[in-house]
Amino acid sequence: MKHERCHLENKWEEADKLLTDLLNIKSVNGRDDEGQVALFLKAYFESFGISSEIQKIDEKHSNFVTHIPGRDHSRHILMNGHMDTVPYGDLDKWNTDPGTAVLDPEGRVFARGASDMKSGLAMLSYAIAHVAEKGTPAFDITFAATCDEEKGGLGANVFSESKLLPKVTEILIGEPTYLNLGIAQKxxxxxxxxxxxxxxxxxxxxxxxxxxxxxxxxxxxxxxxxxxxxxxxxxxxxxxxxxxxxxxxxxxxxxxxxxxxxxxxxxxxxxxxxxxxxxxxxxxxxxxxxxxxxxxxxxxxxVSVEIGRDARLTKDLKHILERQGEEPEYTGISYFTDGSAILKALPDAGVLLFGPGDPELCHQANECVELEKYHKAIEVLMEFISNGK
Incomplete structure (x- = not known):
């Protein structure tokens, strides 16, 4: 699978194409080959000259991992997102085909995984690749796209127990927060x-x-x-x-x-x-x-997860959001993420959730993401990766 890059007139056309391409790769947990998403991401990063690794687990499960050195080696952030989605549910309750990305006139993209969490995965991929192509990130980055989050967390568990997981200082997960700061999870x-x-x-x-x-x-x-x-x-x-x-x-x-x-x-x-x-x-x-x-x-x-409001990662993202005109709230989620699995290996690393998706739409029929939120999330993350604060 080869990802072709081209010069596009619309500022966000490449980012939107990345999102729709990810949504069009069917990766329903327990049914589809989630490794196809990992292969797509590998091709995408290779188009920017960035090497990566596929951590194959079995015939339907693989992780995608890339390491990018930054200017400050004392700060190493793991950026994480999962590649799988939940099943579609009752198809009669959907207004569109849940396996195909559909853009409506109001600037929303509908598909299973639009909010949870391929928009977050696209946000991370686009921001990391573009900043790394133009220069050196402010800090060391490990980006891991993991499989099987929606069921047993196989991908995060295997990744956490492998040599691919370095000793990072902080963890940023692109789960849906609607541009708010997810500082706690049950x-x-x-x-x-x-x-x-x-x-x-x-x-x-x-x-x-x-x-x-x-x-x-x-x-x-x-x-x-x-x-x-x-x-x-x-x-x-x-x-x-x-x-x-x-x-x-x-x-x-x-x-x-x-x-x-x-x-x-x-x-x-x-x-x-x-x-x-x-x-x-x-x-x-x-x-x-x-x-x-x-x-x-x-x-x-x-395990439950919590990061302080005064933690460096929390404050950095909050300041950037405010500079860009946002008024982020501190939120928490009652469901678990891959962060709880990764913390078993890195109990001292703080975990922050930040993404464009709407948590109210997770696992629902007619799941969607607002492109305006998706674009803003990319801008925030690119500024963070470029400047560190």
Whole structure:
């Protein structure tokens, strides 16, 4: 695949073409070959004379990585974006083909991934390539486009465990923030709870131990404990039962129940805190009825992420946005990003989210991005990469 560069009359024609080209490469998680996006990016950067590497994981998954030295080697920023999208959903709810970029008269581009987050990926690619072509960036840059973010974070995990990840000082992720500064994101804990009770005749519930009722009681107590914690930007932590299995027949007391809980933790709240709460709840329940048995398994863990308002990266982007006439807000997101996976390898690096996409449109039918926001995001990022502040 070769990316042809040409001289274009419209200032933003090349940037818009980059965006639509990325959107037209189908990269639905679990269905398509996300490596095609990585190959496209490699060709794009090669057209600027910038070398890069494809980190192949399997037949459908690859990462794209490039390293660009800057003037200040004491500052090294990892810029990251993911290449995959979620499925299209109900096609009848779309006004356009979600697999093809469509520009409307109001300057919006519609397609799956327009906001989440191929506009952010295009922003990073365009800004990095153009600044590097004209001169030397203000700081060292590693740009990593990762796969499988929407499901298991395979790309970020493999990248973080490889030699391709240097010791960076800061991390900037192009997730949709609508030009605001994403300074916090909730962590995630998927917890499977397996309860064992005592079966019996449905007419004599007092002789058995209802595993479903006990499981829901424990889940309710854990939810209440988890949701006491809060964050000024993110609000309260959340917890909910998202899946339940149990029971044999209408006239039998269930002796088995398996619950899956989706717990979203705020910064300062950890997996260990949640499991400690669970242990205390189970001890209290066993005092009431020692026959109850509960086993748990952590199915997924993503740490919460937070960067200070006074952090260098936050202040630099804020000042540039304000100089360019924007009034950015400090925001947070309740879902996790690849930042939480990368932080396992670099726990001291601050993570800031900044991108042109609208977080309200993520995973929705008729997902789109405003070209005005996309262009402004590129201008902000190019100034940052060029001058460092």
């Amino acid at each position: 962590g995630c804990l998927w917890l499977e709870l397996s309860f064992e009770g005592i079966t019996g005749h449905g007419a004599y519930p007092e002789k058995g131990l209802n595993a479903i009722e006990e499981g829901m009681r424990v889940a309710s107590l854990l939810k209440a404990a988890v949701q006491k914690e809060s964050n000024p930007v993110l609000g309260h932590a959340t917890a909910q039962v998202t899946k339940i299995e149990g029971g044999v027949a209408p006239n039998m007391t269930p002796d088995r129940c398996v619950l899956l809980m989706d717990i979203r933790m705020v910064p300062g709240q950890t997996k260990e805190d949640v499991l400690r709460c669970l242990s205390e709840i189970l001890k209290d329940r066993n005092k009431i009825d020692p026959r109850l048995i509960c086993h748990y398994e952590v199915k997924n863990e993503r």
